[in-house]
Amino acid sequence: MKIATYNVNSINARLDNLSEWLNLENPDVVLLQEIKCEFNDFPFFALQALGYEVKILGQKAYNGVAILSRHKMKVASENLPDFKDEQSRYLEVDCVINNEEYRIASVYLPNGNPPYNNANDDSKYIYKLNWMSALYKRAEELLKLQKPVVLGGDFNVILKDDDVYDPDKYQNDALFRPEVRQRLKALQYLGYYDAFRCLHQTKSGYTFWDYSGGAIYQDLGMRIDYLWLSAKAVDKLKSCEVDKRPRLSPKPSDHTVLMAEFE
Numbered sequence: 003m004k005i006a007t008y009n010v011n012s013i014n015a016r017l018d019n020l021s022e023w024l025n026l027e028n029p030d031v032v033l034l035q036e037i038k039c040e041f042n043d044f045p046f047f048a049l050q051a052l053g054y055e056v057k058i059l060g061q062k063a064y065n066g067v068a069i070l071s072r073h074k075m076k077v078a079s080e081n082l083p084d085f086k087d088e089q090s091r092y093l094e095v096d097c098v099i100n101n102e103e104y105r106i107a108s109v110y111l112p113n114g115n116p117p118y119n120n121a122n123d124d125s126k127y128i129y130k131l132n133w134m135s136a137l138y139k140r141a142e143e144l145l146k147l148q149k150p151v152v153l154g155g156d157f158n159v160i161l162k163d164d165d166v167y168d169p170d171k172y173q174n175d176a177l178f179r180p181e182v183r184q185r186l187k188a189l190q191y192l193g194y195y196d197a198f199r200c201l202h203q204t205k206s207g208y209t210f211w212d213y214s215g216g217a218i219y220q221d222l223g224m225r226i227d228y229l230w231l232s233a234k235a236v237d238k239l240k241s242c243e244v245d246k247r248p249r250l251s252p253k254p255s256d257h258t259v260l261m262a263e264f265e
Contacts, residue, residue, distance in 0.1 A: 003099055003238075003264045004029040005106070007154035007227055008248065009210075009257035013037040013068070017045050019251045024052050027245075029261060030072050030099060033108035033154040036255075037066035044068070061090040067108040067155070073099050079107075083143075085136035092137075104235070105144055109137070109155030114176030127176050130158075134185040138192065141230075145193055150235035153194065156257065157228050159186045161196075164206070165225035177226060195236040197229040197262045198244070207244055210257050218249055227260045238264040 006029045010016040013034065024032070032054075037044065040060040049056050049070055058068040059080050067090060069075065075097040082092050094107040114130030116123045137153075144151045160178045163169040172178040190196065198207045208223030217223065231239065242262040249258035 004261055005031045005033070005152055005154065005229065005264065006245075006259050006261035007033040007035070007108070007156075007229060008259045009035040009110070009156040009227060009255060011036050011038070011255035011257065013039060013066075014043065014045060015253065016248075016255050017048060019248050019254060021048065021052060022251070023245075023248050023259065024049075024054070024070075026247075027261070028072075031097060031106060032070040033106070034068040034070065035066075035108060035110035035156045036064075037068050038063055039066060057093060057095055059090040059093040064089070065110060066090045067093045067110050069093055069095050069097075069106065069108050071095070071097050073097055075106075078105065079140075082133070082136045082140050084139075085133070087133070091133070102150065104150045104152060105147055106152045107154070109153055109157060111137070111155070111157045111159065113158050114182065127179075130176060131181060131185065134182065138185065138188055141189055141194065142192055145232055148234070150238065151194075151232035152235055153189075153230040154228065154260075156226060157186060158226055159183060160224050160226060161186055164204075165208075167206075167208075167222045167224065172224075177224070189230055193233060194230040195233070195239075197231050197236070197239060197242040198225075198260065200231075200236060200239060201242050207260075209244055209260050211249060213256055218246075227257060229260060229262050231262075235264070240265055 054070040075095040079094040112130040209227035211218040211223040245259040
């Protein structure tokens with residue numbers, strides 16, 4: 003059983019790349035971020051034709067998350083509970099796979115950096131910290147369900163120095179500041195496991211490369227996409243790998259796929 007996460011950076015712009023990858027790998031569940039469209043503009047038919055049921059939380063031109071599944075699923079939460087949010091960044095479903103119910107969420111955590119025209123504006127960073135606090139609260143509640151939980155997506159956090167090609171360059175970036183790293187690390191203390199690092203202690207595991215400067219070919223990347231697993235989920239973990247093929251395709255997203263296989 004395979005679960006993958008992929009920030010597509012516009013579902014309609016990457017539909018051919020995504021469809022090709024789905025046909026090659028046949029994952030059971032795919033978590034998408036930055037679909038950048040509303041419900042009526044989402045390519046439901048094309049993905050249903052590939053065998054996937056689709057749930058989305060869309061937003062015009064920005065953000066948006068979706069979950070594709072070859073198995074029956076039911077929406078459990080749109081956006082984080084008890085957190086007022088005008089942006090579409092969190093979608094949670096119950097999904098029955100091999101007669102076991104999983105709780106799975108697609109997560110698109112805020113970037114947090116200020117606008118280019120106002121470096122002193124910290125409103126986006128405060129929003130990011132508050133969003134992460136709400137995510138922590140929800141993650142804590144989900145552990146009480148006593149079922150496998152998977153929180154996957156673009157977390158916009160570089161957790162350690164080894165997770166970026168040049169840590170010195172990002173010391174003051176909202177992806178790498180101590181407060182956000184501490185909040186993501188708190189998920190581990192809570193009882194979640196970083197699927198990739200469970201199996202790979204020294205691999206870079208980069209999932210994002212900027213479009214400029216040929217970053218993908220020089221491997222100037224960062225690891226900001228994660229699959230966080232509860233104990234009941236990590237017990238079933240067999241593999242977790244970064245698949246660079248979508249990033250190397252024509253007209254790619256700046257992210258690529260992270261996929262885990264479970265027993």
